[in-house]
Amino acid sequence: MNRLAGLIALSLGLIAAGLTLAALARSPAFSGHAPAGFWLGVLLAWLCAWAANVALSRTPATGRLATIRDAAVPVAFGIWLVLLWEIVVDGAGVSPALMPAPSTILARLGEAAPTLWADFRQTALKAALIGWLIGCASGIGAALVADRFPFLARGMAPLAGLASALPIIGLAPIMVMWFGFDWPSKAAVVVAMTFFPVFVNTVAGLAASGALERDLMRSYGAGWLRTLIMLRLPAALPFIFNALKLASTLALIGAIVAEFFGTPIVGMGFRIQTEAAKLSLDMVWAEIVVASVAGSAFYGALAALERRMTFWHPSVRMRTA
Amino acid sequence: MNAVALALPGRLARGNTLPILVVSACFLAFWYAAAIWMNAGLIAGRSSGLDAISFAKAAWSLDRPLLPAPHQILWELKTSLFDARLGTPRNLFTHIGVTLSSTLVGFAIGVTLGILLAIGVDRSRALDKSLTPWLVASQTIPILAIAPIVVTALGSVGLKGLIPKAIISAYLCFFPVAIGMAKGLASPDSAQRDLMRTYAAGARTTLTKLQLPASLPFLFASLKVAAAAAFVGAIVAELPTGAQSGLGARLLAGSYYGNTMQIWAALIAAALTASLLVGAVTLIERLALGPKGARR
Structure with missing residues (x-):
């Protein structure tokens, strides 16, 4: 002591x-x-x-x-x-063009707060968050459909595994062509990036419940839906939360990088690109700080929610014991 | 003979081959249908009074479609890979080579640093306690967004071309390798460590004879993630600086000039290259660990 x-x-x-x-x-x-x-x-x-x-x-x-x-x-x-x-x-x-000091970055964070907030709203709150919600919801939904029809799961799971290793960020210019310069095209990239990891993890999670528990549900005469809600979805939660956390990181990266392909004159990716070209790296670093804090906070919120919802899981029980 | 022919579809249906083929076929059919639907607006302006078949044909053969049909992309890929002269900017192999070289250099640097850091973390309790929380927290940071800073900052001191891109790839490889390797080095259980101690093996011998072999499955799992990440990093590093060559530059140029086919061809080429990279790591893993990881 x-x-x-x-x-x-x-x-x-x-x-x-x-x-x-x-x-x-x-x-x-x-x-x-x-x-x-x-x-x-x-x-x-x-x-x-x-x-x-x-x-x-x-x-x-x-x-x-x-x-x-x-x-x-x-x-x-x-x-x-x-x-x-x-x-x-x-x-x-x-040289500040090479590496600005932390105090300079902090000062810039204060001065440019209105710009930073506008960029944050455009990129994080609109593109990344909406894209994340749609991507995760459709990933989980597709996994449930694939679970109902095992033939589909066997066909889709290997392809989705392949797709999650692909440089999906390259879809950004095509999405700009389809959905225009504003945030919907960035949200579409985020949907494409988050869908596959969420799908793959949910499919894996739905297979995670033990045969013994499933037999018990069958002996109760529970159907597919009932077994899903009472047993298999809760058992899949640790996998789903892992995917949601991974997807939250991907979403912010996707939304920022997609803006390198063309955007209205607001947004974190746009600011990073134009300020880096002007060599005012303190502003670029200020955007990075905002992105990191927002990303970590969202990740932390998901982790807290995970601890509340999967309190029964060994990895959580060990931590609190 | 007959029995074999009858049994074959059954075996196909039990395995994954038939489901994958059916899903892929449905996907292609959906793609062709979507190409008609999305390109309809482009044709309607040009000609009217087409019957259904020639309408579909027109939709699948536009020069700058909203969504090109798969065979158009394959044709563009074939032209830009094999018909254009090798070594010229028109040939896609040039761009794949540029991106791949910075990926591989960055991969080598990042993996080496990641392994060294993991060994350091394994040796020093203070380093472990100080650094590991930051390593984990850094996973939540959009690291790719740093790419333009690194490229611009290094460019301003005269470092251009391959090195800045390789540094970004290295940065992206570094974290998964360090975390996976640290997990692997810690994986031998106490019975195995005790055995090493009864042999009077020092820290170095325990590392080379027990911990390094035990960490290989963890290392290879991380290497697959790292290879894909390094490749994406090299592509993204080409975006903000107006690079002239590389797959990222090709994507960006196609986006500026509205050249749909060029974007799609670069995208498919990138996807194939990424699969080859991950496939190569998997192959090395098989060779190193024996079939089904027999060395474990």
């Missing part, structure tokens, strides 16, 4: 030292031409922080303290990664 608290305090102190070094690197005296002694100090501080992290990860702890320890180690590592990025960019005077 005492060792844990001491090490966390040490980590915090070292992070404060890192922040000071970052401020120093930004000052006119050091910016762009920091002396060798400064870099030695940075290296020393980082090595101390790493040693503290190693010691922290070896500290025995139980219960809540273990949770705190397991959270503190990666957080400290992540903060130091950002700090080193900031210090190297400022201290060595790296």
Whole structure:
């Protein structure tokens, strides 16, 4: 307990030292031409922080303290990664056209908030979310139809497996031709990208319930629909949630990349493409930050929903026990 | 003789061959029907009073259809692969070669780094605790969107052509390989580890004699994902920078000039190349693991 608290305090102190070094690197005296002694100090501080992290990860702890320890180690590592990025960019005077400093990106996030919000609404809320909903719903629906008619499943499953390895993003120019420049064409790409993994996983999930349970349902005289609702869909939920999580990542990527093929003058992919061409990489990074935060939040929400709905599954029970 | 001929359809129906053929045939029929329906507007403007058969024929032979018929795409594919002179930008093999070379370079770099990182994570508990949560979180980030930054930033310091694209492919390979390999290195159970300890095997011997062989099935599963991801990465890396050659550039050029057939031909070529890549990894897996993973 005492060792844990001491090490966390040490980590915090070292992070404060890192922040000071970052401020120093930004000052006119050091910016762009920091002396060798400064870099030695940075290296020393980082090595101390790493040693503290190693010691922290070896500290025995139980219960809540273990949770705190397991959270503190990666957080400290992540903060130091950002700090080193900031210090190297400022201290060595790296051109902002090559790599902007995190503080510059943060400032840009604040300044360009209205533009970022408009882009987010166009790409994430319209194209990616609507495409994700349609793609997942039709993937699950097709899997249920294929399940009802096993002949169809045997014919479709291998083809769908093949299709999920294909570069489906290449459909984007064709969808632009069919559905126009605005978000429906991007949503269509997202539907095509998400359909196959959801279909394949749902088919696999529907086969996951045990023969014993299925025999029990038959002895109750339950038909296909009843067995599906009471037994096989719940048993398939872990597979379906895996597919939904995978599809959520694919959806955002698909919506952004599809915009590289032509779009109205709003959207995250459009902004990334035009700002990268103007070498204003701080705006590009700001879009990436928005995309990452939104993507992780949606993924996290799905994971939370999964824990609530599949509370009976061994992988969830083990975590809470 | 007769019995064999009678048994054959039954065996076909029990296996997956017949269902796949039937589904594929239905898909093709649907495609041809959709081609008539989608291209109808383009024909109606040009000529009227056609009977059904010549209407369908017209819909399947437009120069710039909304949806080309499958045989038109195959014809375009054949012309651009075999009729155009090799080594010229008109030949599709040139573009496949450009995209494939950056895919393979990136694949090699990404897989090497992924394996090394997995070994590091396996050796150091601190590295594992610090890095693994970020590795998992990074899976939720739309990494492909970074492609234009990398290509532009490296271009501004004079690195152009194959290297920036290879870096994106490497980046996309890196994560699945690192995660799969880390899982594989951790897969030997305690009985097997104890056996190594009773042989007085050190960390290095345990790694080479037990953990690396045990991780191969996990590695190959990741390699299949990584190969497909690297290929998509190389294609996307060609999009935002106005690259002159490569499958991505071909898609983009077709999209600018409204050349439907060129897009579809590039798309089918990309699909075939991706299947070949994944197929090659599967073949190597079979050779390395023996039939049905016998070495496990």
